[in-house]
Amino acid sequence: MTTTPEHERDADAVRRYVESLALILTQIGLARMPSRVFAALMVTDSGKLTAAELADQLQVSPAAISGAVRYLDQVGMVAREREPGERRDHYRVFDDMWYAAFLKRDRFMIMWRDAATEGVSTLGEDTPAGHRLSVMADFxxxxxxxxxxxxxxxxxxxxxKEAAEAR
Structure with a gap:
């Protein structure tokens, strides 16, 4: 995998891409500020930034960053870490974070399925609402x-893919 030093990139194009990716994330249901923070982290080669770096890059307040990274951490989209000897937290995305995020969602899907199954029992499978919930539970x-x-x-x-790239 070849990397281009971040300082050689077109900074305006990168900012536009961050906002474009953030817009897509908001359109699929993620709140605006967590979308922007996640997009900013995804475009860094290191995959990590401090809250101050995020606030500076996105031109927002530290409070906005704080709420966004708290949410992203809770849903498994970023991890909080601290470098040895530093007092500031770094927020990181990992190449395989999709796996972890999906595993967290799996827990919610189980709860959702169980709630749908309970609804079928409550409403009756022979009712239109019970049938809808049954289809949801089955899916x-x-x-x-x-x-x-x-x-x-x-x-x-x-x-x-990695084996092919290594050749």
Whole structure:
């Protein structure tokens, strides 16, 4: 994998891309500031920035960064770490963070499936609402069952890609 030093990149193009990626993330349901913070972290070669660096880069207050990174940490999209001897936290995205984020979502899908199943029992499967909840529970059960195999296939694809790039 070749990297281009960040200082050689077109800073305006990078800022536009960060905002473009953030807009897409907000359109799929992520709040605006966590979207911008996540996008800013994704475009750094190191994958990590301090809150002050994020605030400076995004031209927002430290308080806005604080709330955004707290949310992103809770949902598994960033990790908080501290460098030895430093007092400031760094916020990091990892190349394989998608795996961890999906695993956290798996827990929510199980809760959602269980709630749908309870709704079917409460409303009756022969009612329109009960039928809708039954379809939802069936779909979520299917997705929950397929996630581990999907991740196995993903890891195999990544290994094959890395092996091909190493040649």
């Amino acid at each position: 979520l059960a299917y997705v929950i069952k397929e996630i581990p195999a999907m991740f196995d296939r993903w890891h195999e694809l990544q290994k094959a």
